[in-house]
Amino acid sequence: MPVVRIYTSRLSRMVGTDRKRAIDRLPYIGLDIESVEADSVRVEYSPNRPDFGTDFGIARALRGLLGKEVGLPMFRVHQSGITVKVDRRLSTVRPYIACAVATGLRLDDEDIRQIISLQEDLHNGLGRRRKAVAIGLHDMDAVKAPFSYLAVDSSFSFVPLGERHPRTISSILSDTVEGRTYGGALGKGGVFPVITDSKGTVLSFPPIINGAATMVTTKTKNMFIDVTSTNEKAGDDVLAVVATTLAEAGGRLGRVDVKYPGRTKTTPDLVPSVVPLDQHLVQSVLGMDLSLGEIKKALGRSRLSVKGKNAFAPRYRVDIMHPVDLAEETALGYWFDRIQPIYPASKQPGAFSQYEEYLDSVATLMAGMGMIELMTFELTDPEHLYASFQRPDGPGIRVSDPKSLEHSVLRDALLPTMMAALRTNIKSDYPQRVFEIGRVYSRSKGSVSETMKLGCLVAHSQASFTEAKMFLDSLAVTLGGIETSATAGEHWAFSPGRSARIDTGGSLLGYVGEIKPEAIEASGLGVPVSGFEIDLSVLYEHLK
Numbered sequence: 001m002p003v004v005r006i007y008t009s010r011l012s013r014m015v016g017t018d019r020k021r022a023i024d025r026l027p028y029i030g031l032d033i034e035s036v037e038a039d040s041v042r043v044e045y046s047p048n049r050p051d052f053g054t055d056f057g058i059a060r061a062l063r064g065l066l067g068k069e070v071g072l073p074m075f076r077v078h079q080s081g082i083t084v085k086v087d088r089r090l091s092t093v094r095p096y097i098a099c100a101v102a103t104g105l106r107l108d109d110e111d112i113r114q115i116i117s118l119q120e121d122l123h124n125g126l127g128r129r130r131k132a133v134a135i136g137l138h139d140m141d142a143v144k145a146p147f148s149y150l151a152v153d154s155s156f157s158f159v160p161l162g163e164r165h166p167r168t169i170s171s172i173l174s175d176t177v178e179g180r181t182y183g184g185a186l187g188k189g190g191v192f193p194v195i196t197d198s199k200g201t202v203l204s205f206p207p208i209i210n211g212a213a214t215m216v217t218t219k220t221k222n223m224f225i226d227v228t229s230t231n232e233k234a235g236d237d238v239l240a241v242v243a244t245t246l247a248e249a250g251g252r253l254g255r256v257d258v259k260y261p262g263r264t265k266t267t268p269d270l271v272p273s274v275v276p277l278d279q280h281l282v283q284s285v286l287g288m289d290l291s292l293g294e295i296k297k298a299l300g301r302s303r304l305s306v307k308g309k310n311a312f313a314p315r316y317r318v319d320i321m322h323p324v325d326l327a328e329e330t331a332l333g334y335w336f337d338r339i340q341p342i343y344p345a346s347k348q349p350g351a352f353s354q355y356e357e358y359l360d361s362v363a364t365l366m367a368g369m370g371m372i373e374l375m376t377f378e379l380t381d382p383e384h385l386y387a388s389f390q391r392p393d394g395p396g397i398r399v400s401d402p403k404s405l406e407h408s409v410l411r412d413a414l415l416p417t418m419m420a421a422l423r424t425n426i427k428s429d430y431p432q433r434v435f436e437i438g439r440v441y442s443r444s445k446g447s448v449s450e451t452m453k454l455g456c457l458v459a460h461s462q463a464s465f466t467e468a469k470m471f472l473d474s475l476a477v478t479l480g481g482i483e484t485s486a487t488a489g490e491h492w493a494f495s496p497g498r499s500a501r502i503d504t505g506g507s508l509l510g511y512v513g514e515i516k517p518e519a520i521e522a523s524g525l526g527v528p529v530s531g532f533e534i535d536l537s538v539l540y541e542h543l544k
Contacts, residue, residue: 001044002121003034006055007110008041014059016068028336029061047125048319050241053118056248057316061303065333070300073314075247075270080254082145082224084195088261089151093186094193094206096232097149097258098239098267101140102251103222111249112216118245122238126318127207131185133229133238134207136195138214140224143197149228151191158194158202159212169205178209195226204228223251236269240315243268272305272312278323285327287342290334298333299326358540359437362454365478366435369471371456374436376417379407389416389493389519397441397448410441410448414455415493415533419515422459423523430527431460437536453510457531465498468530469512472502480543484509493519493533502534505542510534 008019015022023041026033030049034042043058051057063069080101107115119135127133154170160178169192173179185207186192195203202211206228216223225242229235247253258265279292290298296306304326305312313320320329331339363373379399402408411417414436422432435456441448454475458467469486476482482504489501491511499513512532520529 003044005040005042011055015062051316053121054114056245064301064303071305077253077255083257084147085259086149087151089191090193094228096229096235098227098235099256100225100243100268101254102246104252105221126238130182130207133234136204136210136226137216138203138224139216139220140222142214143201148196150194152194161210161212182208237318239268244316270315275311276323277311282327282330295330298330301333302329371433371435374421374434380411380417381406412440414453418455418457419523433458452536454536455533459527459529461527463528463530465514468532472532482542507538509538
């Protein structure tokens with residue numbers, strides 16, 4: 001989840017309230033506070049709210065929640081007279097571009113930091129690491145319109161951002177961090193996109209790097225924004241977020257005519273989106289008998305407006321897509337802390353399940369013995385369950401029509417998926433001692449049954465049968481003074497002669513032993529591993 005740092009004195013000034021009230025209200029617009037420091041607060045926001053990527057967007061939402069500004073924010077957009085001509089050869093590479101201008105800016109260092117941070121969050125979120133969408137921010141006074149979105153070959157050269165000498169496209173892709181990181185987003189079209197001005201100055205080589213000539217600084221008064229994309233709507237959404245943020249920063253927005261072969265499109269489009277308002281749906285979802293007037297007032301605090309049977313959302317709210325979204329916005333604007341809890345009418349008070357409390361006790365004891373708890377998937381792939389251990393018992397319980405191979409089999413044991421987890425941590429320090437409490441599945445008389453089991457693995461240079469059995473015995477005794485007996489027994493996960501069957505009260509509890517060397521090697525581990533897997537329902541029966 002993306003995180004943004006907000007300086008509290010700046011936020012208080014932008015919202016028009018004191019520091020404490022501003023911070024206290026942050027969770028009520030859907031933000032998670034990570035830390036509060038002397039002069040700042042770090043908040044985590046959901047990627048589906050990209051307008052929260054700067055303090056400009058957060059302050060705008062807080063002003064609504066506090067009733068200082070309600071309803072739709074209004075953004076005036078003038079006709080800039082600037083055009084961008086699109087090369088038809090880019091139709092198979094990166095076909096779409098949306099642009100805007102923001103003039104009359106007065107940016108300080110923190111303004112620029114916030115805007116650049118938003119740019120990167122958008123790249124990683126809606127932009128899918130620049131593969132779907134990439135953003136360029138430029139000092140417009142350094143170039144001269146009209147602009148061109150051109151297709152060039154790998155020998156084309158310009159001075160990239162942060163450098164003083166020209167580089168070819170080929171050199172940028174192979175010899176720079178940006179080129180190696182994002183070059184794959186261009187595919188294999190054979191041509192490369194660049195944005196140039198009327199004199200041939202390069203503004204950007206999207207989605208890789210901007211040109212040095214248009215670097216944005218605190219001296220930038222007028223900004224040109226380009227958003228290139230492989231999906232036209234995604235590009236328009238991102239431009240709406242960036243443009244409205246710059247408007248909040250004091251910029252005067254201007255339209256740009258993008259001239260494609262055969263059509264012209266004017267951007268940015270900041271027309272509010274329309275969502276049908278269903279009063280009954282809002283009441284049903286929230287469980288509150290709100291009047292239409294109360295819903296309208298709450299939506300106004302969420303910076304939406306209502307007219308007739310429709311709600312109107314600002315263009316930057318790319319997350320509002322369905323009438324049910326209006327229920328959440330109503331709850332936010334109503335203030336969550338005003339909503340009173342309603343308890344179900346019952347003469348019988350609720351209680352924790354005894355079995356769940358027992359499982360929790362087992363987890364607490366294992367953690368108390370220095371173990372780290374794992375939670376692996378119940379749906380896994382045959383490689384994890386069978387190939388590493390060379391099991392003789394076939395493919396197990398397969399899922400019909402699985403969505404992916406990685407989720408095509410119901411696990412019938414914990415140890416294989418736990419070994420797979422150890423494989424992903426081979427660079428971590430040893431010893432590693434882990435446990436998992438989870439469901440396993442077995443087929444019986446044509447039906448599938450579930451069992452809760454406990455698995456444990458210890459991995460280090462001296463891991464042995466003795467250490468694994470010591471942990472098992474300690475658990476059984478501490479849990480309820482249960483005595484176990486060990487007899488020679490073979491198990492597919494453990495080395496022959498290095499495993500034992502564990503019984504209690506005449507019932508099979510499970511097996512303990514040293515993991516087969518071939519399974520350890522297949523998992524890429526370089527140390528011995530021992531462990532056990534037991535049936536927790538058997539232990540539970542002896543505790544009752």
